[in-house]
Amino acid sequence: MTRYWLFKSEPKVFSIDDLARRPHKTAPWDGVRNYQVRNMLRDEIKVGDLVFFYHSNANPPGIVGLMKVVKAGYPEPNQDRPVWFQVDVEWQKKFSSMITLDEIKQNPLLQTMLVAKRGNRLSITPVSSEESKAILKMSA
DNA sequence: GCCAACGTTGGC
DNA sequence: GCCAACGTTGGC
Numbered sequence: 247m248t249r250y251w252l253f254k255s256e257p258k259v260f261s262i263d264d265l266a267r268r269p270h271k272t273a274p275w276d277g278v279r280n281y282q283v284r285n286m287l288r289d290e291i292k293v294g295d296l297v298f299f300y301h302s303n304a305n306p307p308g309i310v311g312l313m314k315v316v317k318a319g320y321p322e323p324n325q326d327r328p329v330w331f332q333v334d335v336e337w338q339k340k341f342s343s344m345i346t347l348d349e350i351k352q353n354p355l356l357q358t359m360l361v362a363k364r365g366n367r368l369s370i371t372p373v374s375s376e377e378s379k380a381i382l383k384m385s386a
Numbered sequence: 387g388c389c390a391a392c393g394t395t396g397g398c
Numbered sequence: 399g400c401c402a403a404c405g406t407t408g409g410c
Contacts, residue, residue: 254395256396279394280405281405282405302395302396303397304396305397306397307396307397365395365403366395366396367394367395367403367404
């Protein structure tokens with residue numbers, strides 16, 4: 247069963263277009279420094295899982311496209327004590343228009359999304375299959 | 387183990 | 399740039 251996730255990135259730092267320009271449209275998702283998210287990267291996120299790319303700190307913020315996990319959690323290179331993990335993601339598609347945070351908040355099916363809740367700061371969150379269907383429908 | 391101070395995230 | 403929310407740190 248395919249699982250869905252939402253990964254946040256500031257487009258000024260790394261955008262969906264940056265991912266599309268990578269060799270093989272693939273990049274390691276690194277730099278996570280939160281233990282809860284680390285554990286998801288290490289234990290839960292699997293090859294074949296689909297990932298919504300969310301632009302945070304953007305104007306407006308929102309979901310801009312879809313990625314796929316092509317390599318499951320492995321330690322970031324050159325780490326010593328606290329070992330941080332990364333996965334590799336591959337660009338799948340960019341939505342013809344972004345689904346803004348505002349639209350997410352206004353869709354009754356997406357009220358449950360963590361990203362719609364104030365104060366949520368996790369850079370990676372699970373997305374239910376119902377939520378993912380609703381998002382994909384909005385993007386069509 | 388409590389909790390105040392501090393740092394970071396991210397919407398606005 | 400502001401600031402609310404919340405995770406982390408470190409003194410006790």
